[in-house]
Amino acid sequence: MADDNPFPTSPVMPEMFDGDKVIQFSCHKGIACFNACCKNIDISLTPYDILRLKRRLGITSTEFLELFTLPYEIEKDGIAGVKLRPVEGGSACQFMTDEGCSVYEDRPTACRYYPVALLSMRRQDEYVDRNAYALVKEEHCLGHLEPRSISVDDYRKEQGLTDYDELARGWRQLILKKKSSGPSIGKPSKRSLQLFFMSCYDIDRFRDFVTSASFNLLYDIAEDERAKWQTDDVALMQFAFRFLRQVLFGEEEGIKMREAAAEARRRQVQDNRLRLELEAAEKLARQEDDMAED
Ligand code: SF4
Numbered sequence: 506m507a508d509d510n511p512f513p514t515s516p517v518m519p520e521m522f523d524g525d526k527v528i529q530f531s532c533h534k535g536i537a538c539f540n541a542c543c544k545n546i547d548i549s550l551t552p553y554d555i556l557r558l559k560r561r562l563g564i565t566s567t568e569f570l571e572l573f574t575l576p577y578e579i580e581k582d583g584i585a586g587v588k589l590r591p592v593e594g595g596s597a598c599q600f601m602t603d604e605g606c607s608v609y610e611d612r613p614t615a616c617r618y619y620p621v622a623l624l625s626m627r628r629q630d631e632y633v634d635r636n637a638y639a640l641v642k643e644e645h646c647l648g649h650l651e652p653r654s655i656s657v658d659d660y661r662k663e664q665g666l667t668d669y670d671e672l673a674r675g676w677r678q679l680i681l682k683k684k685s686s687g688p689s690i691g692k693p694s695k696r697s698l699q700l701f702f703m704s705c706y707d708i709d710r711f712r713d714f715v716t717s718a719s720f721n722l723l724y725d726i727a728e729d730e731r732a733k734w735q736t737d738d739v740a741l742m743q744f745a746f747r748f749l750r751q752v753l754f755g756e757e758e759g760i761k762m763r764e765a766a767a768e769a770r771r772r773q774v775q776d777n778r779l780r781l782e783l784e785a786a787e788k789l790a791r792q793e794d795d796m797a798e799d
């Protein structure tokens with residue numbers, strides 16, 4: 506099983522549960538620990554978190570990544586993720602103010618979930634991911650002492666997580682696919698890692714890529730879909746997930762290659778196979794010559 510724990514350094518309670526679990530928790534302005542959780546952050550971002558925040562700040566995804574994030578490896582030699590970058594020389598969130606979160610309406614998924622941890626899971630024999638949850642209890646957080654009971658499902662609704670989770674689903678599935686494909690697929694190429702990073706996190710650069718003349722030479726995309734990408738970040742992000750499933754995992758997503766490009770790709774695959782066969786035959790012949798000389 507693979508998990509995706511958004512609070513890796515926190516003491517996650519070992520108990521895992523479903524959405525109908527009732528927890529005791531409330532967080533509100535005026536609570537004695539107000540802002541304590543934003544003073545020492547470890548917040549992983551989803552692609553949709555980045556869309557919301559860069560739109561909120563009126564900057565491009567490229568600028569947002571540079572100013573507000575740090576890359577990290579979701580798994581060794583595997584795909585990259587991004588985390589919120591704390592203030593220079595400290596551990597507090599750059600969006601924290603005395604009045605609270607300055608981007609509250611667009612705060613990231615992990616901030617919305619806290620103190621619940623979302624664990625995306627997929628058993629090797631399952632093709633659909635499912636969610637389980639755990640409760641994070643940290644000493645500084647007094648919200649657990651507040652007299653309010655709420656189910657995790659209702660807490661998710663209250664925190665606006667229904668859309669956030671739905672729009673991160675394609676990305677989580679890509680990560681689970683990569684994790685469950687394991688070492689048999691080997692270390693991914695630098696190019697495929699770069700493609701994953703740009704497509705998932707740098708949506709404005711991805712837009713330039715898929716609306717370029719060279720992309721248009723390779724792929725046959727309907728005019729109305731291409732036009733939508735210019736203004737609709739969410740539609741573009743969802744195309745990015747389909748594109749990665751097709752390009753990195755060979756899944757049929759209906760993104761049509763132009764015939765000439767497909768033919769060139771087939772020839773390239775054949776040439777590579779032929780080259781490998783020739784190299785193997787030459788190696789074998791050399792070994793036989795060596796043995797004959799001995
Ligand atoms: S984004 Fe807002 S809620 Fe999240 S850590 Fe920063 S200040 Fe806190």
Ligand code: SF4
Binds near residue numbers: 531538541619647649
């Ligand atoms: S109750 Fe917990 S989540 Fe709310 S401000 Fe305090 S530490 Fe943060």
